[in-house]
Amino acid sequence: MTPASENKSKQLFLKNLNLLIRALALVVTLLVVWFFAKNTFSAAQEIDKKNQQLAQRESVIAKTIANLKAINFQTEKDRLAAVDQFFPTQKDPFEILSLVEYLAGQSNLKVLSLAEAGRSEGENENGYTIQTSLEGSYDAILNFFSALYQTKRAIGIKSASFNPQDAGGQTFELGLTFYLPLVQAASESKIDKAVSTFTADEEKIIKTLSARTISQPATESAKFGRHNPFSEFESPQPIPKVTPTP
Amino acid sequence: MSFRLWFDNKKKKEINLLPGSEAATKLTTSTIFLAAVLLSAATLACAAAVFYKDSKIQQQKKLENRINQLETGEWKKVLPTANLFSGSKIKVSGYQKFVDNYPSLDQKLNLISQFVPSTVKFNNLKIDNRGKVNIAARARRPEDINAWITAMKEKPQSFTDIAVSSTTRTPEYYTFSIQFQVK
Numbered sequence: 556m557t558p559a560s561e562n563k564s565k566q567l568f569l570k571n572l573n574l575l576i577r578a579l580a581l582v583v584t585l586l587v588v589w590f591f592a593k594n595t596f597s598a599a600q601e602i603d604k605k606n607q608q609l610a611q612r613e614s615v616i617a618k619t620i621a622n623l624k625a626i627n628f629q630t631e632k633d634r635l636a637a638v639d640q641f642f643p644t645q646k647d648p649f650e651i652l653s654l655v656e657y658l659a660g661q662s663n664l665k666v667l668s669l670a671e672a673g674r675s676e677g678e679n680e681n682g683y684t685i686q687t688s689l690e691g692s693y694d695a696i697l698n699f700f701s702a703l704y705q706t707k708r709a710i711g712i713k714s715a716s717f718n719p720q721d722a723g724g725q726t727f728e729l730g731l732t733f734y735l736p737l738v739q740a741a742s743e744s745k746i747d748k749a750v751s752t753f754t755a756d757e758e759k760i761i762k763t764l765s766a767r768t769i770s771q772p773a774t775e776s777a778k779f780g781r782h783n784p785f786s787e788f789e790s791p792q793p794i795p796k797v798t799p800t801p
Numbered sequence: 802m803s804f805r806l807w808f809d810n811k812k813k814k815e816i817n818l819l820p821g822s823e824a825a826t827k828l829t830t831s832t833i834f835l836a837a838v839l840l841s842a843a844t845l846a847c848a849a850a851v852f853y854k855d856s857k858i859q860q861q862k863k864l865e866n867r868i869n870q871l872e873t874g875e876w877k878k879v880l881p882t883a884n885l886f887s888g889s890k891i892k893v894s895g896y897q898k899f900v901d902n903y904p905s906l907d908q909k910l911n912l913i914s915q916f917v918p919s920t921v922k923f924n925n926l927k928i929d930n931r932g933k934v935n936i937a938a939r940a941r942r943p944e945d946i947n948a949w950i951t952a953m954k955e956k957p958q959s960f961t962d963i964a965v966s967s968t969t970r971t972p973e974y975y976t977f978s979i980q981f982q983v984k
Contacts, residue, residue, distance in 0.1 A: 712906050
């Protein structure tokens with residue numbers, strides 16, 4: 556090979572190398588740009604998915620709020636008062652004692668003893684118990700039981716024990732343990748779980764509870780203020796007996 | 802076509818009549834043009850992707866703001882109503898459970914009475930909310946006790962787990978205890 560042709564060949568090699576480097580640089584640049592664009596587009600798609608979920612949530616929340624806004628709070632509260640009364644959140648022993656005394660009186664039963672027995676908690680229980688001992692006829696006891704299932708306050712009978720007081724089985728001493736359920740105050744509603752309607756079955760229960768009629772009688776409130784609180788107390792006026800209509 | 806002729810043609814095609822510098826200039830120009838087109842397209846694609854992502858981020862911010870507005874502003878206004886509903890739902894759902902666990906005892910007592918023979922007399926009776934009944938009773942003849950048990954056994958939908966214990970014969974009558982479950 557002559558030096559001239561050798562020089563020419565060297566120049567050609569350098570030119571080709573130059574071209575190759577440029578091509579490589581272009582390819583690398585295109586690849587970098589491609590990856591950047593692809594990643595950016597993928598990230599945008601992810602955001603879009605989240606946006607669709609957010610839009611759905613926004614729509615649900617807006618609808619829930621609109622539904623709740625359409626409800627008159629006071630009217631609904633009045634309508635659901637029976638539900639609240641049936642399952643109170645706080646212990647109400649004096650209301651129960653008063654109610655049991657009243658129902659016993661209405662059923663011709665004599666109250667021998669009545670005492671709060673303590674808390675009652677278990678798998679299906681959250682409340683407290685009251686023990687009572689009543690005296691009366693078998694029919695009076697059945698009437699009393701029947702009336703208990705018409706009270707505006709939930710009263711369950713945990714156990715009943717009949718002990719005849721005479722040989723003819725006309726008078727009984729009835730030992731009863733009442734279960735008074737309490738429902739924990741509901742925690743603040745969560746917007747995602749908020750509801751604004753009741754199912755048909757729930758409406759039926761609300762209606763059933765609203766139809767219950769028996770509650771403790773309204774009594775004349777005591778006069779306040781005593782000079783000597785240790786002196787003998789006044790006897791309250793007896794509650795008039797209501798004759799049931801046939 | 803003979804090999805010779807093919808070789809000559811091939812050779813002819815490879816002859817470049819342009820001077821070396823001119824050929825190089827043409828190659829460089831076309832390469833630059835191609836590179837420019839490719840880079841422009843890539844830049845456009847990048848810009849489009851960035852613009853698309855940015856528009857989605859803006860949309861997300863708007864949605865989050867709207868949800869935040871609803872949760873903090875509008876929601877507070879209707880919270881008492883929502884609490885009323887959720888509280889009442891809990892209570893209403895507890896009603897059926899309560900009624901099932903604490904049924905009316907007068908109905909159960911009436912059911913028991915219907916199956917008691919006229920020759921059997923109760924001494925005492927205990928019943929609980931689950932329908933578990935424990936009766937101490939007496940009868941003049943064992944057949945009467947047996948008749949009662951048979952009558953209850955024929956109604957398994959109402960009476961189950963019937964068991965008699967501590968039967969004693971006194972000069973006048975039989976005393977016994979009976980346990981069963983009334984539904």
